[in-house]
Amino acid sequence: MLGHDEGRPRRVAVYGTLRRGGSASELMTPLVTVREDDTVLAGRLYDTGQGYPAFLPGASPDGGDRGVPAEVYVLREPERALPVLDRYEGPDYVRRVFTLRDGRRCWVYVWTRPVTGMAELPWGWCRS
Template sequence: MRSLASRRENDTLLAGRLYDTGQGYPAFIPTDSVPAASEGIPAEVYVLREPERSLSVLDRYEGPEYLRRVLTLRDQRRCWVYVWCRSVSGMTELPHGWCES
């Protein structure tokens, strides 16, 4: 992200569920419900230097298992989020977020 982002903004908590794909990266599925202020999936928020170029790079990086969607955050910021578009059947849910070991 360093080469694509001009800065990191305040992180957020996303309404949804996160799963371990077993492939070294998580699967995020958003929900429409609004969780309590301290609940949700931890997420980093970045401002892109050149959004058109950067988004095409990120789309290739994320691959066909993800769709890019605009979500409105709790503080009303709107941002792109990569959402898992395949089945999560058999995957372990990660209620506290993704932590690479």
């Protein structure tokens, strides 16, 4: 039988506008209890040109281990917080469970549309 953390994580990793200082960071305040150690997600980040980034999981194209910087938060009440985050992220993202390099499991929002023509953001999202 899976433990609570294994089946439905209580954590979320954010890499864009929900990060501290981001344009939507205030949305996180009532939803989380604590910020844990930051992480690096395996994948690539792209600028959508709409004021928010697109994350695609996977290895970096050059085989390097750079990844996407992300903040990890523990959700206060996941059953209430996740629908709020789902609405914010909208239909262009899907929420998936990721196992981080240190073994923590968390939710991550993954871009579902093509990234053709979008600039890659090799050092992460810097806009606020």
